[in-house]
Amino acid sequence: MSGKFSHLLEPILMSLAKTSKPITLKHCNQIHANLITSQCNSQLHLTNTLLSLYSKCGHFRHAHHLFDQMPQKNVVTWTTLISAHLRSGSFTKAFHMFNVMRGADEKPNEYTFSVLLRACSNPCFLDVGLQIHGVLVHYGLERDKFAGSSLVYMYFNAANDVDHACRIFHELLERDLVTWNLMISGFAQVGDFSVVKRLFSEMWEVHGLKPDHNTLVSLLKCCSLVQEVKQIHGLASKFGTDVEVVLGSALLDLYAKCGDTSSCRKIFDSMEEKDNFIWSSIISGFTKNNKGEEAVHFFKDMCRRKVKVDQHVLSSSLKACLEIEDLNTGVQVHGQMIKYGYQNDCFVASVLLTLYASFGKLVDAEKLFRRISNKDIVAWNSMILAYAWLDQGSTQCMQLLQELRRTTSQIRSATLVAVLKSCENKSDLSAGRQIHSLIMKSSVSQHTLAGNALVHMYSECREIVDAYKAFVDIVWKDDGSWSSIIGSYTQNGMELEALELCKDMLADGVAFSTYSLPVCISACSQLSAIDVGKQLHNFAIKSGYTHDVYVGSAIIDMYAKCGNMEDSDKVFGEQLQPNEVIYNAMISRYARHGKAQEAIEVFSRFEKNGLTPNHVTFLAVLSACSHMGYVEDTLKFFTLMVNKYKIKPESEHYSCVVDAFGRVGRLEEAYEIVQKYGSEPAWRTLLSACRNHNNIKVGEKTAMKIIELYPSDHTPYILLSNIYTGEEKWEEAVKWREKMAKINVKKDPGSSWLI
DNA sequence: TTAGGGTTAG
Numbered sequence: 180m181s182g183k184f185s186h187l188l189e190p191i192l193m194s195l196a197k198t199s200k201p202i203t204l205k206h207c208n209q210i211h212a213n214l215i216t217s218q219c220n221s222q223l224h225l226t227n228t229l230l231s232l233y234s235k236c237g238h239f240r241h242a243h244h245l246f247d248q249m250p251q252k253n254v255v256t257w258t259t260l261i262s263a264h265l266r267s268g269s270f271t272k273a274f275h276m277f278n279v280m281r282g283a284d285e286k287p288n289e290y291t292f293s294v295l296l297r298a299c300s301n302p303c304f305l306d307v308g309l310q311i312h313g314v315l316v317h318y319g320l321e322r323d324k325f326a327g328s329s330l331v332y333m334y335f336n337a338a339n340d341v342d343h344a345c346r347i348f349h350e351l352l353e354r355d356l357v358t359w360n361l362m363i364s365g366f367a368q369v370g371d372f373s374v375v376k377r378l379f380s381e382m383w384e385v386h387g388l389k390p391d392h393n394t395l396v397s398l399l400k401c402c403s404l405v406q407e408v409k410q411i412h413g414l415a416s417k418f419g420t421d422v423e424v425v426l427g428s429a430l431l432d433l434y435a436k437c438g439d440t441s442s443c444r445k446i447f448d449s450m451e452e453k454d455n456f457i458w459s460s461i462i463s464g465f466t467k468n469n470k471g472e473e474a475v476h477f478f479k480d481m482c483r484r485k486v487k488v489d490q491h492v493l494s495s496s497l498k499a500c501l502e503i504e505d506l507n508t509g510v511q512v513h514g515q516m517i518k519y520g521y522q523n524d525c526f527v528a529s530v531l532l533t534l535y536a537s538f539g540k541l542v543d544a545e546k547l548f549r550r551i552s553n554k555d556i557v558a559w560n561s562m563i564l565a566y567a568w569l570d571q572g573s574t575q576c577m578q579l580l581q582e583l584r585r586t587t588s589q590i591r592s593a594t595l596v597a598v599l600k601s602c603e604n605k606s607d608l609s610a611g612r613q614i615h616s617l618i619m620k621s622s623v624s625q626h627t628l629a630g631n632a633l634v635h636m637y638s639e640c641r642e643i644v645d646a647y648k649a650f651v652d653i654v655w656k657d658d659g660s661w662s663s664i665i666g667s668y669t670q671n672g673m674e675l676e677a678l679e680l681c682k683d684m685l686a687d688g689v690a691f692s693t694y695s696l697p698v699c700i701s702a703c704s705q706l707s708a709i710d711v712g713k714q715l716h717n718f719a720i721k722s723g724y725t726h727d728v729y730v731g732s733a734i735i736d737m738y739a740k741c742g743n744m745e746d747s748d749k750v751f752g753e754q755l756q757p758n759e760v761i762y763n764a765m766i767s768r769y770a771r772h773g774k775a776q777e778a779i780e781v782f783s784r785f786e787k788n789g790l791t792p793n794h795v796t797f798l799a800v801l802s803a804c805s806h807m808g809y810v811e812d813t814l815k816f817f818t819l820m821v822n823k824y825k826i827k828p829e830s831e832h833y834s835c836v837v838d839a840f841g842r843v844g845r846l847e848e849a850y851e852i853v854q855k856y857g858s859e860p861a862w863r864t865l866l867s868a869c870r871n872h873n874n875i876k877v878g879e880k881t882a883m884k885i886i887e888l889y890p891s892d893h894t895p896y897i898l899l900s901n902i903y904t905g906e907e908k909w910e911e912a913v914k915w916r917e918k919m920a921k922i923n924v925k926k927d928p929g930s931s932w933l934i
Numbered sequence: 935t936t937a938g939g940g941t942t943a944g
Binding site for chain 1 (some may be wrong): 935937938942943944
């Protein structure tokens with residue numbers, strides 16, 4: 180009687196087992212009920228299929244429950260259950276079931292071993308895998324296609340053991356496409372590309388096996404040039420290989436790495452089925468190529484189509500927001516992150532916290548950081564860097580470092596480099612010195628990256644002697660080390676020494692790079708050493724570095740500072756794609772030569788070319804206008820900067836406005852600005868303007884303020900005394916000179932900041 | 935009836 184309806188149930192079960200559509204628990208339960216009512220549940224092959232359906236739709240407990248209730252079991256039943264445990268990540272349970280199975284005298288077959296060995300491809304299960312290999316030999320299955328192929332896979336992935344993998348492969352009785360693909364992917368993984376190519380041609384030319392998308396994905400791992408990627412892409416058409424999601428995303432990723440975003444888009448558009456991999460590949464592909472706008476567009480498109488986003492999509496999209504400084508979209512991504520439950524994901528939260536921090540939202544950033552359940556080192560470094568951007572953020576960075584040291588004894592150089600970033604200011608120097616001694620005591624002491632960061636930190640703190648000491652201590656000096664120390668000397672008025680170091684660098688076998696060349700050229704500019712500058716320019720031409728914007732702008736600047744405007748213009752004209760840096764150099768050049776009108780003209784060309792001015796651009800154009808006393812223009816550019824370009828003015832920008840007002844004698848207005856936003860240089864600019872206009876009222880207020888802020892400074896006393904002298908108020912003038920003498924403030928011999 | 939390969943992120 181039993182199983183009389185099996186001919187009805189069987190086709191339904193079979194079609195469900197083969198479908199690519201998602202199977203629900205409801206489907207499984209219905210079939211289960213039907214199996215029972217139609218008395219087909221004693222038909223083992225049908226129950227086994229149901230068991231695998233429960234496992235495929237992720238309902239492992241139901242699978243296990245069914246398994247327990249089955250009166251009869253065969254090797255398929257056991258293998259399916261072991262596979263279900265592995266699918267759910269319960270490795271120990273799976274291995275345990277294997278032992279129970281053998282205890283129950285059920286003989287494992289090639290499928291059972293295939294399933295188990297795949298789990299052992301994880302290095303932490305290699306020991307188990309080797310034991311299973313022993314058992315497999317006992318059953319005489321070592322030369323079997325399925326079991327043997329899985330052994331090959333295990334030896335490559337868990338042990339990087341090429342010899343063992345090859346021995347097993349060569350002794351197989353039969354090899355199919357999957358077996359060949361496993362070998363090819365194994366060699367691609369260990370980086371032996373010549374063997375990959377040899378295996379590929381043998382598979383196709385000798386054995387006539389047509390490659391599939393898996394083969395091509397392994398071949399793609401051997402590509403480093405766009406031509407090679409195109410070749411593999413061509414093979415797909417030659418063999419009629421379906422460019423499905425896996426091959427599609429691998430191709431897309433490689434085209435992106437070669438900078439070919441138009442091919443990325445073509446592949447993306449041609450994909451009928453788009454999964455999360457494809458979406459995250461296209462978003463990260465555009466982000467990698469500094470095309471954040473497009474990347475963000477893809478993200479929004481994805482959300483509009485109601486495609487479920489995953490952690491890869493979220494982190495790539497946030498990276499794009501970071502690149503284009505788009506906080507609004509970032510907040511939208513945050514919304515999706517909450518919606519899909521990725522709020523505590525380490526990867527996603529690390530980028531989002533960086534984005535929030537870049538907009539000064541440190542409280543939000545830290546909140547995200549604290550919620551990450553398993554913080555890895557990148558998350559810690561991101562949080563440290565977030566504080567490092569703050570003025571005087573070294574205290575928080577040091578606290579985070581202490582906290583991190585309580586959780587791990589291994590501190591890597593990237594973390595210390597991040598903390599050092601927070602110490603690039605004189606007031607944070609003591610923290611910087613602490614990190615220095617920490618580095619010297621740790622295994623990081625020989626790391627070039629850490630040494631370079633120390634040189635940079637001391638240099639920014641204007642501790643040149645210490646910068647040099649740190650430089651000398653670097654065991655393997657690279658281009659970054661040399662550029663850092665040469666730059667440090669140049670910025671601190673030691674240009675001759677900088678050029679000497681430049682010679683040492685060449686003698687040490689380190690060639691000029693796009694980093695070291697601009698600093699050396701800039702040393703020449705400040706020395707007006709046009710001959711050496713020209714030599715460096717020649718070198719730049721020969722090595723093709725003139726198209727680099729930093730090299731180009733340094734050369735433009737060098738000729739201008741040496742008074743050779745003709746060559747400066749020539750180099751500007753040779754720039755293929757002048758960007759912000761180049762234009763900034765041109766505007767600064769005119770600003771320095773007091774040519775405000777020309778500076779303004781360059782600024783408008785800059786805007787016409789679709790470039791976005793930054794705070795340096797505005798500093799240059801504001802200083803050009805203010806130097807000439809163009810108050811209206813100064814105010815116009817200042818408003819443009821704040822309103823249109825949303826750039827937060829820094830103290831230098833305010834100083835320019837103060838300077839402009841000061842030059843035309845609008846001292847009260849200047850005073851108002853300095854009082855609200857000014858810094859030390861702004862106060863000094865104002866005081867100097869008061870002296871030029873002999874304005875006692877504002878001059879007194881200003882001088883008092885400087886005395887209050889910098890009590891040991893002689894300049895306000897002298898300037899005030901000079902103002903009184905100018906107004907023929909001799910008594911007052913003498914009074915201020917006396918005051919200065921009384922509190923023991925001395926004028927630096929032979930120097931005055933006015934000079 | 936059970937099985938083996940592969941792609942994306944900070």
